[in-house]
Amino acid sequence: MSSTTPAPLHLAVALDGTGWHPASWREPVARPRDLFTAGYWADLVTEAERGLLDFVTFEDGLGPQSSLLLAPDERTDQVRGRLDAVLIASRVAPLTRRIGLVPTVVTTHTEPFHISKAIATLDYVSAGRAGVRVRTTARPDEAAHFGRRTIPRIDGFDDPDAQQVVADLFDEAADYVEVVRRLWDSWEDDAEIRDAATGRFVDRDKLHYIDFEGRFFSVKGPSITPRPPQGQPLVTALAHRTLPYRLVARQADIGYVTPRDAEQARAIVAEIRAEQEAAGRAGETLHVFGDLVVLLDDSRAEAEARRDRLDALAGEPYTGDAAIFTGTAAQLADLLEELASGGLTGFRLRPAVAGHDLPRITRDLVPELQRRRRFRDAYEAGTLRGLLGLTRPANRYAAA
Amino acid sequence: MSKPLKQIHLAAHFPGVNNTTVWSDPAAGSHIEFSSFVHFARTAERAKFDFLFLAEGLRLREQGGQIYDLDVVGRPDTFTVLAALAAVTDRLGLTGTINSTFNEPYEVARQFASLDHLSDGRSAWNVVTSWDAFTGENFRRGGFLPQEERYSRAKEFLATATELFDSWRGDEILADQATGAFLRDAAAGAFVHRGQHFDIHGRFNVPRSPQGRPVIFQAGDSEEGREFAASSADAIFSRYATLKEGQAFYTDVKSRLARYGRRPDQLLILPAATFVLGDTDQEAAELAREVRRQQVSGATAIKHLEFVWNRDLSAYDPEGPLPDVDPVVSEEHISRGRAQVRMYRDPVAIAREWRQLAEANKWSIRDLVINTGNRQTFIGSPATVARTINDFVQSDASDGFILVPHITPGGLDPFADKVVPLLQEQGVFRADYEGTTLRDHLGLAHPDAPAGTEPAPERAAS
Known part of the structure; x- marks a missing residue:
């Protein structure tokens, strides 16, 4: 292999209902009535695994989906309702063998103790394929679903009060991930000894209180669940600006970012790398993935026509945080290579219509990238960390 | 005319962090690896059991200020395991114990x-409560709940969760691709709950599930626990597995139902039960003694005594006589994180009684613990055990049992292979599943959706 051959890309797919386009459910392939069945999700994840993808993420939220950023809406023409993402991931784990499973978890209203053991358990049921995508929520209506805190209404992110609210939510998320990670390490790998001679099941010197005390909560530990197979399942987060970039740099293994071109990608990666260094993690592998919404067809014209048709059904053009790609698999491969030159190590593709664009990714894009020697020909590792080139980490509590 | 034969309900409790689990046996496997759960669940389903049952603990137990290391320690997350087991079973009910103190209704x-x-x-929820600050140290809220409020919180928690389950009637999703109407109306999932423990409102985001609501289990035994069960539960996970106690409990709880406008068959009584099988009754009795010795090592016997004495007894020899010192009676208990702490109400009297028993029988500390501790519920040949279980159910001491094998994961296998066929031959246990949901297996009606509802549309096949 020539020394200039670029590294293979990592590919993930973000699953959300029938797809990311709000009118996706109206496509004939969409199966909207199956959304709340296990079979629907098993089919999607099996398709992703067929394409040798690194992992799938599952979107989630603690309120109904909405066309508004920070409030529920009254719409009846879009998919509303969804199942718990951790449980979907766990339900499909025994039906798959190699693909990573990364459910979304909301840090703002949940317990780090519960989530730590849930993701550890997902790692057990999937034999080392678990990760988690953490997110915050500033929606006042979601806070009212829990009734334990009030989140003030945010009208614009440039307002200093709003910035303080968001800063607190991200500080809390960072503490949350710290607790989750400490709990994963709170059992050393060889804590279970089953020593018949002394009658001891565990060596209690290898179980550790995490004694976390922060601004938002304190957690004693240890976990009730032993250290998961990967040691530390993957932590991932979507990030659009400095505060979340910092969360990614301090606590994550993968950050998902939304550059419009290679230049922007380069700037974002540079910012995250600088934060990573400031956080003392310069030597650690931290992937930065680009997020893209994709509509894939045999020609660009066809993909654009499909986008227009979906937009017409939705009653408005679909826009979002991530760039929207319309075109062929070869054109997408060109774009991914171009963006990767800005320092991205992989991509999380958001299929506009899951039933259409996911098989296009696995059956058209993947072979195209394989031809270009930019994607794996077979799963090369048994764990998600392994697929991403991450070794099994030492336990922070183990005596050196 | 004689009473018609009752059908027995059987369930399987995964043996984990219980003092009956024998982890030292060569056949004992992992309590964490998913393969153990798969083996156990598939055995239960092969035997046409009603459901599998998972317990929960949210803090590792401690005794004398140290993590208790003599029993199995550690367990996976309840929901996550049950969701994965749904993929490897088709009919088996999936019951999870979930605490109402350290959770919030919307999430649960x-x-x-x-x-x-x-x-x-196939889901069921065993609603448990706790109040201790010890467990609370693992959670945002800490140990916030006074003991006397735990049932009021549990009741309101369950009522609130029920309001959330019922916030979707089942007919809201049209998903009409032609007209573009996904929801029938925008208020799907709308709820408001204003109460002492929860003041929440908004929209629930999971549409009505196949059973409408999970089957509800209750496990507490206090007066409040029994009332809670009579008012709100579909089944009780009880601890009365002797005939007389079982009948008394059964009569007491079933008689409370009328007050809530419920019939006796709307609440099932399912005690936990252990078993030891042998080819003959005599062989089983010998095996049972052996299992008791495995369950109670010398170290375990001392810890068990400390539990009653509420003081450090590590200096005592488990093969020697009982301590001559008296128990320490105090609000502070040497053991933390165990539900059974409340079981010994007068430790000084118990200590006196145990000393007399030990002297009369020439028992060491370990002998005493083995002989006074929980003997297995059913010991005998498959025919004896099948007959005993059936007698128990037909004489209204229970509606069936939640079996707790002592070996993980294979401990249920001999029961499935040898006892279940006998019960099936007698026509008191299903030869195959007749329905698909856990409510079907338990003979419970599907809850009505709230008033003003059209029947739910056919579910799309998965």
């Missing part, structure tokens, strides 16, 4: 409704 209702969807209607 989402998880159970999701599990019910993902299992095609």
Whole structure:
């Protein structure tokens, strides 16, 4: 292999209902009535695994989906309702063998103790394929679903009060991930000894209180669940600006970012790398993935026509945080290579219509990238960390 | 005319962090690896059991200020295991113990409704309460709840979760691709709950699940616990597995139902039960003694005594006589994180009684613990055990049992292979599943959706 051959890309797919386009459910392939069945999700994840993808993420939220950023809406023409993402991931784990499973978890209203053991358990049921995508929520209506805190209404992110609210939510998320990670390490790998001679099941010197005390909560530990197979399942987060970039740099293994071109990608990666260094993690592998919404067809014209048709059904053009790609698999491969030159190590593709664009990714894009020697020909590792080139980490509590 | 034969309900409790689990046996496997759960669940389903049952603990138990290391320690997350088991079973009910103190209704209702969807209607929730600050140290809120409020919180928690389950009637999703109407109306999932413990409102985001709501279990035994069960539960996980106690409990709880407008068959009584099988009754009795010795090592015997004496007894020899010192009676207990702490109400009297027993029988500390501790519920040949179980149920001491094998994961296998066929021959246990949901297996009606509802549309096949 020539020394200039670029590294293979990592590919993930973000699953959300029938797809990311709000009118996706109206496509004939969409199966909207199956959304709340296990079979629907098993089919999607099996398709992703067929394409040798690194992992799938599952979107989630603690309120109904909405066309508004920070409030529920009254719409009846879009998919509303969804199942718990951790449980979907766990339900499909025994039906798959190699693909990573990364459910979304909301840090703002949940317990780090519960989530730590849930993701550890997902790692057990999937034999080392678990990760988690953490997110915050500033929606006042979601806070009212829990009734334990009030989140003030945010009208614009440039307002200093709003910035303080968001800063607190991200500080809390960072503490949350710290607790989750400490709990994963709170059992050393060889804590279970089953020593018949002394009658001891565990060596209690290898179980550790995490004694976390922060601004938002304190957690004693240890976990009730032993250290998961990967040691530390993957932590991932979507990030659009400095505060979340910092969360990614301090606590994550993968950050998902939304550059419009290679230049922007380069700037974002540079910012995250600088934060990573400031956080003392310069030597650690931290992937930065680009997020893209994709509509894939045999020609660009066809993909654009499909986008227009979906937009017409939705009653408005679909826009979002991530760039929207319309075109062929070869054109997408060109774009991914171009963006990767800005320092991205992989991509999380958001299929506009899951039933259409996911098989296009696995059956058209993947072979195209394989031809270009930019994607794996077979799963090369048994764990998600392994697929991403991450070794099994030492336990922070183990005596050196 | 004689009474018609009752059908027996059987369930399987995964043997984990119980003092009956024998982890030192060569056949004992992992309590964490998913393969153990798969083996156990498939055995239960092969035997046509009603459901599998998972317990929960949210803090590792401690005794004398140290993590208790003599029993199995550690367990996976309840919801996550049950969702994965839904993929490797088709009919078996999936019952999870979930605490109402260290959770919030919106999240738990989402998880159970999701599990019910993902299992095609096989979920059940064993609602438990706790109040201790010890467990609370693992949670945002800490140990915030006074003991006397735990049932009021549990009741309101369950009522609130029920309101969330019922916030979708089942007919809201049109998903009409032609007209573009996904929802029938924008208020799907709308709820308001204003109470002492929860003041929440908004929209629940999981549509009505196949069973409407999970089957509800209750496990407490206090007066409040029994009332809670009579008012709100579908089944009780009880601890009365002797005939006389079982009948008294059964009569007491079933008689409370009328007050809530419920019939006796709307609440099942399912005690936990252990068993030891042998080819003959005599062989089983010998095996049972051996299992008791495995369950109670010398170290375990001392810890068990400390539990009653409420003081450090590590200097005592488990093969020697009982301590001559008296128990320490105090609000502070040497053991933390165990539900049974309340079981010994007068430790000084118990200590006196145990000393007399030990002297009369020439028992060492370990002998005493083995002989006074929980003997297995059913000991005998398959025919004896099948007959005993059936007698128990037909004489209204229970509606069936939640069996707790002592070996993980294979401990249920001999029961499935040898006892279940006998019960099936007698026509008191199903030869195959007749329905698909756990409510079907338990003979419980599907809850009505709230008033003003059209029947739910056919579920799309998965």
